[in-house]
Amino acid sequence: MDYFYAPGRNHLFVPGPVNIPEPVIRAMNRNNEDYRSPAIPAMTKTLLEDVKKIFKTTTGTPFMIPTTGTGAWESALTNTLSPGDRIVSFLIGQFSLLWIDQQQRLKFNVDVVESEWGQGANLDVLAEKLAADRTHTIKAICIVHNETATGVTNNLATVRKLLDHYGHPALLLVDGVSSICALDFRMDEWGVDVALTGSQKALSLPTGIGIVCASPKALEATKTAKSVRVFFDWNDYLKFYKLGTFWPYTPSIQLLYGLRAALDLIFEEGLDNIIERHSRLGKATRLAVEAWGLKNCTQKEEWFSDTVTAVLVPPYIDSSEIVKRGWKRYNLSLGLGLNKVAGKVFRIGHLGNVNELQLLGCLAGVEMILKDVGYPVKLGSGVAAASAYLQNNIPMIPSRI
Amino acid sequence: MDYFYAPGRNHLFVPGPVNIPEPVIRAMNRNNEDYRSPAIPAMTKTLLEDVKKIFKTTTGTPFMIPTTGTGAWESALTNTLSPGDRIVSFLIGQFSLLWIDQQQRLKFNVDVVESEWGQGANLDVLAEKLAADRTHTIKAICIVHNETATGVTNNLATVRKLLDHYGHPALLLVDGVSSICALDFRMDEWGVDVALTGSQKALSLPTGIGIVCASPKALEATKTAKSVRVFFDWNDYLKFYKLGTFWPYTPSIQLLYGLRAALDLIFEEGLDNIIERHSRLGKATRLAVEAWGLKNCTQKEEWFSDTVTAVLVPPYIDSSEIVKRGWKRYNLSLGLGLNKVAGKVFRIGHLGNVNELQLLGCLAGVEMILKDVGYPVKLGSGVAAASAYLQNNIPMIPSRI
Amino acid sequence: MDYFYAPGRNHLFVPGPVNIPEPVIRAMNRNNEDYRSPAIPAMTKTLLEDVKKIFKTTTGTPFMIPTTGTGAWESALTNTLSPGDRIVSFLIGQFSLLWIDQQQRLKFNVDVVESEWGQGANLDVLAEKLAADRTHTIKAICIVHNETATGVTNNLATVRKLLDHYGHPALLLVDGVSSICALDFRMDEWGVDVALTGSQKALSLPTGIGIVCASPKALEATKTAKSVRVFFDWNDYLKFYKLGTFWPYTPSIQLLYGLRAALDLIFEEGLDNIIERHSRLGKATRLAVEAWGLKNCTQKEEWFSDTVTAVLVPPYIDSSEIVKRGWKRYNLSLGLGLNKVAGKVFRIGHLGNVNELQLLGCLAGVEMILKDVGYPVKLGSGVAAASAYLQNNIPMIPSRI
């Protein structure tokens, strides 16, 4: 009936796509409708206003593009830059690597600042480059806020400080795919010029909308950006924004209603409460990892991610066996180690619409898997450490007090 | 948007209604249709054939009545008995109590055999009564297979043995509401005359179908049964079975498709595998209770239920506070103590479409609640005990090997 | 994949179960939840208040019973009457026939007032009986507001006038299954003592809730009513109403949310607007029938039903062939002729969540079927007649002006 049916719920702990709340699934459960009727523009208008809130911007202009994160990247780059432009980009894991690959294929002149996987962006090198760049040859800084492959969160406030310190006009382009709507992110305060995320991450929707938000400076940059673009061209959107019909081509009706429902839930819970929930989930996961006697792939606390934890396994264990076993025996979906850390880490995604008891079920599952594959874990140890913390910190559910 | 929204999934561990599998929710996501078209009879025919398998009967006749378990009870009684008929009925908890109340209000002469709540049906008394009843004044034995209020499973095989031993012709009417499709149940082998369940229990559907299965002897009894009945009258069904249109009144189209999907999943997993899964879940729960230093409401191992565990709390704790706190802080739904055990027990339902990691998340939640309400539990202890057992006993998921 | 798949939408024009609005399907697309948590009682409270509005009562007490219309009938009768009680009941078609059958099987002394099928209840005979009944041996008048088999609507206001005229205290029990929420129905104004409907009719939900509304006088009658009842006993509900938990047994979570959504839509459209819409649909259908040169089974205009039209076919045509052909060739579901009018009429149900263009599609389909079976219809004639009327009478959609 289904592919590879198993009883009970699938425990989805990959760092995306993530669990969709039931009310959002319901909202998307519908037929198509005419996107040129008054209904879709009326709804779209509220979406464009409300989506800005999750970026913490009042001055940005959002674009909800029918694409994935990869497309959102391309949109951010091609609308603001010209082939040959020098950009500084940080390589710290698989997703920053892929973005850099895209940057190079789009013919930018990429100044790659590499860190060991498990470390954050090397901002000292950035400082050096900015200091040296008196003639402002650097047109943009590209940085992944949260590297999903290694569970590393970069410090964007510092990036902004450095740019300000050196009075450098480079655009600041941020991949917020696994951070926005889950981690503290402040587009206006941090002077981010282009920020982007994907619907299937912390927004907890299906894949299908790349949300890109552009600062006034980024919009200004489109006027001189010579990169070839059509599908991803913001100007086509802006033209339809002015007309009040909003869409240069057909959007997904279902995803628009889903996004409306998702934003309603987000505002009901409260963005700051969501960030705190992710902080709890991240902290609890890291306490469990410690209790198991395992290491976090992330090398320093300052980089710890509250949306995904990459766990290093001992050399005698293949981490991909852990992921396979989770799926085959426990109906638990964990993230694989990618590229340089393939076989060495497995990842627990704890982002989006997920709560503490779901996480504890996952951690209990990981413990059993670890035992299955021969790691001498003490069953219950991680759950005990995590729940000791959680029992002290979970708030009452506001709607139920 | 929703009533009392909370992030993440609700952890539903009441002993009914239980979690519905996603494929079943999908199957029910549909418009109405004409129940007199060829489609509904064609599907109904397969349902009537297949539903017999979960009763383990080949000779029984099933009725899928648009009602609840209470209605199914009434159907079982009124179709086979006449007012004034003597029946032996066992009072061992809230649901057997309610059934007895119904039996009395339907004007039967009920011989109540009471046990302390937490004990099973007193079959010694049954033996005495059967031995004494040389003239066969007892027309029926009514027994709840699994008392949901106390987590007690009665031994039906022994009931049958006693009836056979004394050559007693009384009908055997069994409430299998929280057992059928989860516990070992054998209608034909145990000579059950009427067995019944509700769709919202182990079948993992919404409430709305009371499924009643009648032996040939029970069908024969309808001919002399003088209890007044119309809505619940099997004969109206039998008339339409003969016509091949099957329905004396409008069924729920959605529930029929849902039942079709539910049965498909049940057969895909395998009824015996389902019973084993419930055995694992029950055992794991009881190990956790023990690790917490708490007592099972069920007084002897022979009565332990694999679908629901009623946990006794110390006198200084009000068990209803545990249930409230689960809902208010952890989005965890537990069962209240009912009637005589109100305030004294809380219940963990572990039946239907639920898997081991879901249960471990629930157990982790119960531990935190216990700590919240002042019980000196060692966090992680129950999960550790349960997962030590589970890690040794969970099979690989057959479709994924 | 599906049973008897056909491309495009099924055109559902049986008089029940009827088309469910998409927002209601969405609202029901959900997992089970604990019906003893605060959420379900909170919602139930609003439902009990709001459901009274569709009965146009402020003094009535509603019961939302997990059953069908047949069960709702039984509930109305057994809660207010005792075996042997004399009741006057009108036989005018298949559904009044079935209700009378139930009344007789429930051991009431039924005074059947029969009319030719196609005529309304013979109220002259009622007047005679009331006039003659000086000692008030008649305990109840049972009348079907709208006979679904023949498309006949009875005049309830006249029934009330007669009872008042003769100062007769008999209870007035009304089957509003195919009228309430579609036709003009006024429980309080007409002094109806028990009114009832089913969720799958004008409420446009799946089958599964029988809604019964009792006047204070009907509630008073329960105290002396000796009919045996348990599942259908209103007192069990009243007990739980007082406790604030509302449910004596498990309701369907999905149907409760569905009813909430259905009522929201009903109030958004406005009950009076709904009644007018049905008036338009009924009138348009009758104009089409006339244009086709066919006769309405309903013999006089005063009885014309706005929820279902039974169309007489010429003797050389078997009306069941029309229904079969609709399903086999046009994906159109029409109602069969039942019992006395089997083969002689087919029925067009035009009740619930359906609009004018849907009806015109149906009428166009009926025309083609009529031609298929050899009736010399002028294609387009019925649609022309219906749309001439509709084009003059359809209002603008209020939300879209």
Added chain:
Amino acid sequence: MDYFYAPGRNHLFVPGPVNIPEPVIRAMNRNNEDYRSPAIPAMTKTLLEDVKKIFKTTTGTPFMIPTTGTGAWESALTNTLSPGDRIVSFLIGQFSLLWIDQQQRLKFNVDVVESEWGQGANLDVLAEKLAADRTHTIKAICIVHNETATGVTNNLATVRKLLDHYGHPALLLVDGVSSICALDFRMDEWGVDVALTGSQKALSLPTGIGIVCASPKALEATKTAKSVRVFFDWNDYLKFYKLGTFWPYTPSIQLLYGLRAALDLIFEEGLDNIIERHSRLGKATRLAVEAWGLKNCTQKEEWFSDTVTAVLVPPYIDSSEIVKRGWKRYNLSLGLGLNKVAGKVFRIGHLGNVNELQLLGCLAGVEMILKDVGYPVKLGSGVAAASAYLQNNIPMIPSRI
């Protein structure tokens, strides 16, 4: 509750997005899942095989890109061509205009062959150009199979014949957005090098997948094509095809299951039967237009489209008023006239999962609207003409015979 609620179903007759079959809505009603588990690749494999059938190709390679038709265009062009390449492109309406605009912005040297809107591609000019192009400077012919703005279907077989006649090696790129899976389309037989469609058209899904199919010759062309591309690069897909994981970035889980269900329904109905159904719907619509005394925007029968009909209105009527009125009064969604034909035509989309009675309901609605806006239509005339044809030509539903 909903935006601009209206009772009954919305009658969706825009030429996209179109009506989604209920089984497909059901299939998409699901949570996310890990796209790196074995399930998604296993399903993807079947999709890639099966999707070729709707293109009628055995040698093509399909790409299911998370994008819209506009993105699919871009993918077709950038993977096969280099900036500056000369292409011949036919401007016959709004969608060919937009594609040409894209071609120009992507820096191709576009040889635009313009026709009056309402006419097909001028293939005489193509012949001349091919004849003249001895040195094969033309690298590609870009042609829209079915121009959705004017309801014009181009003759692709002739295009192929011309290319063959002149032995010209230009690539043949075809926009099949509103034709594939509804009109006769033969990728292999007609030597199409790239064909593309969007999920929200005849496939009857939500928007979100651009399906592009490349011939071996097109794949070969990617090796020398210098257009910058990343998100739309087929090579990224091919790399993952080889790995057996299929996806270079996250697909929409829901759309994949939806596509699986849609293809299952398509094969159940049969692609040729689907094409015939569209032929019936197109013919019936044109007969209605004729009966109303209105003109088809399409000037000759050879170009008549079976998926969309653009209807010319008299000069004293603004066609956009017709569309507005449909939505405001009849819950009917029609297509606007675009660009050059704005105000002059309205469009009836009759593609995807729609049947004859739905169309007749739409046509009845259009008649009433025409009367509303002052056009002297004879009500019922179009429906009569259409149903006279349909009643002779609709086959029995195969599954129901």
